[in-house]
Amino acid sequence: MGLITLLSGNKSENLFLPAHGRGNSLPKKLRKLLKLRPGIWDLPELFEIGGPLIGEGAVAESQKSSASEVGVDRCWYGVNGATGLLQSSLLALARPGQAVLMPRNIHKSCIQACLFGGLTPILFDVPFLSDRGHAYIFDRSWLQRVFIKAKELEEDIAAVVLVNPSYQGYSADMEPLIKEVHSHSLPVLVDEAHGGYLVSQIRADLPKSALTLGADLVVHSLHKSAPGLVQSAVLWSQGDKVDPFKIERSIELLQTSSPSSLLLASCESSIKELIEPKGQKKLNARIEEAESLSEFLISHDVPLLQNSDPLRLILHTSKYGLSGIEVDKKFIDKRIIGELAEPGTLTFCLGFSSHKGLKKKFVRVWNEILKSSNSQQKFSLFKRPPFNVVSKPLNPCSSSWGSNFESVSLKESIGRISVDMVCPYPPGIPLLVPGEVLDKARVDWLVEQRCFWPDQISDFVRVIS
Structure with missing residues (x-):
């Protein structure tokens, strides 16, 4: 499928960014x-x-x-x-x-x-x-x-x-x-x-x-x-x-x-x-619609997490032992496309478009996912990152990034200095920056994170040679 053909399609519930919803709410x-x-x-x-x-x-x-x-x-x-x-x-x-x-x-x-x-x-x-x-x-x-x-x-x-x-x-x-x-x-x-x-x-x-x-x-x-x-x-x-x-x-x-x-x-x-x-009136209507949607989903046992932004819904997939990354694929199959799939959640961005027909469809798809998953996995807590209260790279970022390097497995990288930025995207938050030392706690944590983000975190890391 060519790029132009792909860009021309618009048959899904667009719950992703940009917030104009594929042109539905662009300014007049x-x-x-x-x-x-x-x-x-x-x-x-x-x-x-x-x-x-x-x-x-x-x-x-x-x-x-x-x-x-x-x-x-x-x-x-x-x-x-x-x-x-x-x-x-x-x-x-x-x-x-x-x-x-x-x-x-x-x-x-x-x-x-x-x-x-x-x-x-x-x-x-x-x-x-x-x-x-x-x-x-x-x-x-x-x-x-x-x-x-x-x-x-x-x-x-x-x-x-x-x-x-x-x-x-x-x-x-x-x-x-x-x-x-x-x-x-x-x-x-x-x-x-x-x-x-x-x-x-x-x-x-x-x-x-x-x-x-x-x-x-x-x-x-x-x-x-x-x-x-x-x-x-x-x-x-x-x-x-x-x-x-x-x-x-x-x-x-x-x-x-x-x-x-x-x-x-x-x-x-x-x-x-x-x-x-006029724009503020439209925005207020979208917020009220979003709040109505959220209340409906919660009343039908959809596990939404509380946040401060009514235009974003956080589906708590790990509450049922499910990865948000895998749940995202199933929503996409049903033509509901979210914004941010993570190991424990799936975030949907409602943006500035109206989604009046979404309530019942969302509940139906979620219940189908629960029924088909048959997950026996118990809910478990995510391990807190092993970061100090405050830290800085051992080596300057710029010189580390530009250094001669070699590629080693994560498990063999303990004590080495990274030239990489390890960063699942989205959301684009670095788990490791150039110049940081890969101590055992960080390596163990990254190995665990790789289990959650298999397509985003490599088993190898580039370190200063």
Whole structure:
């Protein structure tokens, strides 16, 4: 089957990203644009259009308007996803040789930025939910303990990165965390890729965006948590802790010099959809529909886990001794396609589309899976990762990644230094980064993880020769 043929199909329940649901909930103006003569929107940085780093033109005016409407100082549209803007942010925050404090459930793009930026990632452990195998949220006292341990490493820490909400939709109380970082006179970057729609502030019971709580830099993926096209993203900046010139210089280093006009238009339209009354009305309707769906499924004994994002459903497959990865395949066979299959769960992203016919179909498919599985396996807890409260790679990431290497089996790698980043994707959370030592506890844990992620974690690892 050719790629174009595959892309043309649309006969499934689309419970995966991008959040526009295969075009069903794209902003009205963007839909109109796409209905015009094909390719009419494929334009370069013409004088009237400009680009994210050009001071004049439609893009510059749009960015100024978006920043003003959201209530921040500056913003930059991105065409390389949240990845490109997270990496640009890190390079703007720290110089080569400095360190950045970040949680273990950081996205791999931030480790990559450390790798080519000559930065040291100081990684801190986070709470772990053993019943499902997920990293979880933490509070200010946890972060205070992290700072105490981080000082013992005697590194020049330039900034802190926080992740909120998580891929599965867990959200922390960000205000005290941001205040704690600022109490150490450090800027904070929040990877809010999965929380873009929180800027709408349409309901008091939803988590608040870090933008409203004083974060210095916040990155949103506009296709994960807003109705934007894939690769569209935005970086928001406020306050005086980060120099806008450094941000723009870093963006210029990492982003294409020929940004897609279509993606830039998608950035504008998806942000407006979150802050204008008509878009907010649609979003509120989708949230209410999602809550109704969740209540229906729970009332019919579908094991959903609680989170902070009503637009994400977490099916707790391991409660019945089932792998989310295997359950995902069975849902796909029934034309219900989820977003994130993990060993203990399967996460569905409802996005901004309506799914009114889903309730009974979901229950029927789940019951068919339970009946056909005949699983006699008892529920067991997932083993907590053997991470220290705070740690850093023994060798610099960049020099380790570029070193001569040899490939050895995981069981033979004890005491060796990795040149690899071991990272099941999605969700893109590194289990091992270049420069880290493979001690016995880590190796034993990785071997166990390989049993859960057989197609994502190799039995071999590349180490410095």
